[in-house]
Every structure is written in structure tokens, then in C-alpha cells.
Amino acid sequence: MNxxxxxxxxxxxxLNERHADKMRKKKAARDKIIAGKTIEKGLIIVHTGKGxxxxxxxxxxxxxxxxxxxxxxxIQFVKGAWETGERTxxxxxxxxxxxxxxxxxxxxxxxDRARDIELSQAAWAEAKVHILDPxxxxxxxxxxxxxxxxxxxxxxxxxxxxxxEKPEDTHVLLTGRNAKEELIEIADLVTEMTLIKHxxxxxxKAQAGIEF
Numbered sequence: 001m002n003x004x005x006x007x008x009x010x011x012x013x014x015l016n017e018r019h020a021d022k023m024r025k026k027k028a029a030r031d032k033i034i035a036g037k038t039i040e041k042g043l044i045i046v047h048t049g050k051g052x053x054x055x056x057x058x059x060x061x062x063x064x065x066x067x068x069x070x071x072x073x074x075i076q077f078v079k080g081a082w083e084t085g086e087r088t089x090x091x092x093x094x095x096x097x098x099x100x101x102x103x104x105x106x107x108x109x110x111x112d113r114a115r116d117i118e119l120s121q122a123a124w125a126e127a128k129v130h131i132l133d134p135x136x137x138x139x140x141x142x143x144x145x146x147x148x149x150x151x152x153x154x155x156x157x158x159x160x161x162x163x164x165e166k167p168e169d170t171h172v173l174l175t176g177r178n179a180k181e182e183l184i185e186i187a188d189l190v191t192e193m194t195l196i197k198h199x200x201x202x203x204x205k206a207q208a209g210i211e212f
Contacts (some may be wrong), residue, residue: 040155042170044139044162048145048179052211058140058173059086065171066096070137073130074099077123078176079142084212100126117185120152131166145176148183152179155180162186 045061047054064074074090074097087096102123122142131139147153159182166172172185184190206212 015162024148027076041167041168042172042185043190045171045173045189045191046145046179046183046187047173047175047191047193048177048184049192049194050177051169051195053193053200054177055142055146056170057193058142058175060137061171061173062086062090062097062140065138066090069096071133071135072097072140073127073133073136073146074140074142075123075127075130075143076101085209097183098130102126106146116147116150117152120147123147123167124153124158125150128165131161131170133170134167136170140173143176144174145179145183147176148180149176149178152210155182158185159183 004105045058047058050190057076062074076099081111087099089103090099100123102119124147125142127144130136144153144158148155148158164185174187187193200206
């Protein structure tokens with residue numbers, strides 16, 4: 001060991017000690033914050049924005065709920081016509097999850113406004129039944145924001161129902177672009193997915209395992 005090594009060692013030790021002390025203080029502060037969080041309740045969760053991953057993140061929560069043994073229901077307002085990897089996995093848990101594919105595709109694909117309204121309102125009626133079911137702990141309303149954006153479902157009705165009739169311990173997830181401000185206002189958790197790059201813009205088609 002040369003002279004430079006003997007001089008460098010105390011500096012390294014001091015750096016490690018400072019780091020450990022900083023982390024101890026941070027942990028104490030975090031523990032204090034966590035100790036003050038005592039409320040447990042069903043959440044209204046909104047995933048919106050132009051970026052990819054809104055439904056994917058919501059399905060991740062569904063998988064997590066299944067892992068805890070919670071009864072979960074998925075209502076698909078738009079993507080019901082698609083065969084997805086999520087649906088294939090969820091079919092393996094019939095006792096814990098119910099998937100209702102109520103849509104027939106995006107509105108620009110169906111090109112039938114009256115039919116879109118009929119299906120959207122039927123999906124919302126179905127959603128309310130499951131949200132009110134005391135045995136269900138989580139309901140995912142996948143792509144409902146699209147139906148709300150086009151006025152297929154009345155936003156005031158949705159907001160009033162979630163505020164006044166949703167059971168206290170039931171989680172409701174609502175996904176899709178352009179979430180209404182009224183919905184964002186009442187939500188407990190809102191995440192906006194921001195688009196930075198997407199392979200579709202470079203000519204790459206939707207691929208299994210990524211988009212569906």
C-alpha cells in the first residue's frame with residue numbers, strides 16, 4: 001500500500017459514514033410520514049394521457065389485486081373486439097376475475113355512433129352492477145374515457161355515481177385519453193402518460209406482447 005492509498009482510505013470511510021447517516025435520517029423522516037397515513041379506502045384511479053401504458057398499468061393493478069385474492073371485474077368499453085395477452089392470463093382465474101368485453105372497437109372503426117352509444121351505455125350499466133357488488137373489491141373501466149369524451153355516457157352521471165354510490169372499500173380504475181376534468185377532480189389518484197417516442201410513428205405495427 002503506497003502513501004496515496006493510506007490517505008485515500010479515510011476519505012472513503014468518511015464518505016460511507018456520511019451516506020449511512022443521510023440514509024438513516026431519510027428513513028426516519030419516511031417512517032414518520034408513513035406512520036401518519038392511517039386512512040384505508042377504495043380509490044378512484046384515473047390513467048390518462050397520450051402516452052402508451054394506461055391500460056397496461058391498470059391491468060397490472062388487476063393482477064396485483066388477484067394476487068391478494070380480491071374479486072375483480074374488468075369492463076372493456078372499446079377493446080373488447082381484441083384478443084389480448086391480458087385476457088388470456090385472466091381467463092386462468094375465473095374465481096377471482098370477470099372480464100366483460102362490451103365494446104366492438106374504436107369509434108373510428110365502428111363508424112356507427114348510435115351503436116357506440118348503445119354499447120357504451122350498456123357497459124356503464126353493467127359496470128354499476130359490479131361496482132355495487134359487495135364481493136367485488138376492484139373494477140377496471142378500460143377505455144371509458146373515450147366514451148365520456150364523445151358524450152356516449154353522461155359525465156355528470158358517472159361522477160355522481162362514483163361520489164355517492166360507490167362502496168367505501170371498492171377501487172375503481174378508469175382509463176383512456178382525454179379524461180374529463182370533472183373526473184380528474186374527484187379522483188384520488190391520477191396518472192398522465194406522456195408520449196415522448198412511439199415506434200408506430202416510425203412505421204412499426206402493433207405487436208403481440210407489446211400492444212396486445
